Amino acid sequence: MTIGSEDRALATAAALDASDPLARFVDRFVVDDPELIYLDGNSLGRLPRATAERLAELVRTEWGSGLVRSWEHWIDLPAEVGDRLGAALLGAAPGQVLVADSVTVNLYKLAMAALDRAVATDPARRVLVTDDDNFPTDRYVLAAVAARFGGELRIVPSDPVHGPDPERLAAAVGPDVAVVSLSHVAYRSGAMADMAAVNEMARAAGALTLWDLSHAAGSVMIDLDGTGADLAVGCTYKYLNAGPGAPAYLYVRRDLSDRLASPIPGWFAAADQFAMGPTFDPLGGVGRFAAGTPSMLGVTAVDEGVRLLAEAGIESVRAKGVALTSFLIDLVDDRLAPLGFEVATPRDATRRGAHVSLAHPEAQPICEALIGQAGVVGDFRAPDRLRLGPAPLSTRYAHVAEAIDRVVALVEAGGHLAPEASAGSDH
Numbered sequence: 320m321t322i323g324s325e326d327r328a329l330a331t332a333a334a335l336d337a338s339d340p341l342a343r344f345v346d347r348f349v350v351d352d353p354e355l356i357y358l359d360g361n362s363l364g365r366l367p368r369a370t371a372e373r374l375a376e377l378v379r380t381e382w383g384s385g386l387v388r389s390w391e392h393w394i395d396l397p398a399e400v401g402d403r404l405g406a407a408l409l410g411a412a413p414g415q416v417l418v419a420d421s422v423t424v425n426l427y428k429l430a431m432a433a434l435d436r437a438v439a440t441d442p443a444r445r446v447l448v449t450d451d452d453n454f455p456t457d458r459y460v461l462a463a464v465a466a467r468f469g470g471e472l473r474i475v476p477s478d479p480v481h482g483p484d485p486e487r488l489a490a491a492v493g494p495d496v497a498v499v500s501l502s503h504v505a506y507r508s509g510a511m512a513d514m515a516a517v518n519e520m521a522r523a524a525g526a527l528t529l530w531d532l533s534h535a536a537g538s539v540m541i542d543l544d545g546t547g548a549d550l551a552v553g554c555t556y557k558y559l560n561a562g563p564g565a566p567a568y569l570y571v572r573r574d575l576s577d578r579l580a581s582p583i584p585g586w587f588a589a590a591d592q593f594a595m596g597p598t599f600d601p602l603g604g605v606g607r608f609a610a611g612t613p614s615m616l617g618v619t620a621v622d623e624g625v626r627l628l629a630e631a632g633i634e635s636v637r638a639k640g641v642a643l644t645s646f647l648i649d650l651v652d653d654r655l656a657p658l659g660f661e662v663a664t665p666r667d668a669t670r671r672g673a674h675v676s677l678a679h680p681e682a683q684p685i686c687e688a689l690i691g692q693a694g695v696v697g698d699f700r701a702p703d704r705l706r707l708g709p710a711p712l713s714t715r716y717a718h719v720a721e722a723i724d725r726v727v728a729l730v731e732a733g734g735h736l737a738p739e740a741s742a743g744s745d746h
């Protein structure tokens with residue numbers, strides 16, 4: 320598709336919106352400022368209207384009136400929502416997904432458990448493998464876990480646009496490797512790893528896989544069971560729209576869970592929690608990776624986010640994500656390339672998630688000026704990336720076209736060079 324002008328782009332966007340089967344979902348989110356273009360749903364998803372209502376109801380009725388009696392039904396919610404999340408978005412059969420803690424803590428629990436088991440089985444197997452462009456918390460936690468076992472975190476170089484090179488990855492996974500841990504969709508470039516191929520490669524080497532699904536869940540098709548994944552973690556405040564600090568989730572393949580021990584033997588993971596016994600005896604299954612009391616407001620928000628995505632259907636969400644990012648990339652080529660922007664996300668739609676990274680030497684001041692002056696919220700990622708995440712459920716094609724117009728207007732006028740441009744903040 321070649322788009323000759325600004326008007327042509329707006330007309331194309333209008334046609335795409337008119338035939339968008341998910342268009343009605345945009346109105347299921349709270350929008351206070353219709354002029355604001357929000358392209359950061361991959362960092363903090365918008366607030367679903369249903370979530371605002373259900374949380375208010377929970378606070379007033381379940382907490383306010385029900386008080387401690389509400390634990391009767393609250394107690395099962397992390398596993399129930401985990402099952403719904405697994406079925407709708409992760410390709411996971413029931414009993415393998417639990418909503419709990421943060422990604423960081425879940426990654427620590429699963430990496431510790433996997434390495435502990437590997438070393439017990441074969442003392443020579445104490446290496447963890449990841450890539451140098453993986454999310455910081457992943458690299459930090461994996462390095463600490465490897466050190467705890469006197470092992471090593473082997474870091475494979477990653478292409479800044481296309482992610483870890485499959486051949487270099489395979490070369491790094493030898494008989495000393497216990498766990499291969501990658502992001503399914505890379506947080507900066509949006510590159511998507513081939514989950515099935517990595518699972519097969521790791522299995523052949525006798526290693527387990529531990530996936531971070533934070534940028535993948537709710538944006539791309541995931542089939543943990545079908546591709547033979549072993550372990551996974553992910554967050555819920557991005558495409559799952561569960562809100563700031565909402566609990567994360569973890570997946571443990573069914574036949575693996577009883578052979579793994581969590582490093583945090585909390586009472587929520589105990590086989591008979593209210594026996595309050597003298598020693599810890601873990602639950603069977605994924606429940607043994609619970610720790611302490613879960614946030615019911617948070618788990619409930621995850622439930623609403625998952626229900627919304629399940630109603631839309633992940634196939635449709637993925638199709639719209641591909642179409643939105645393709646439209647965005649076409650507009651960048653046509654209108655932003657002359658201003659020095661370069662697409663830093665795979666152009667092959669089957670190899671990317673639902674956000675697009677643009678490289679530009681002035682990305683940081685441009686991003687700050689877009690937020691501060693132009694009403695376009697994306698985010699900056701070091702060293703020179705402007706990330707634009709048109710979350711499929713809450714974004715119209717017209718938002719993308721209008722955002723590009725505003726970028727062109729800002730950069731052509733040098734708005735990002737004005738002194739006030741640097742006053743913006745970056746979370």
Ligand SMILES: *Cc1c(COP(=O)(O)O)cnc(C)c1O
Nearest residue numbers: 421422423454502506531533554
């Ligand atoms: C967002 C994100 C996280 C966040 O971890 P928290 O512990 O929830 O702060 C971790 N990993 C990846 C890949 C992410 O994108």
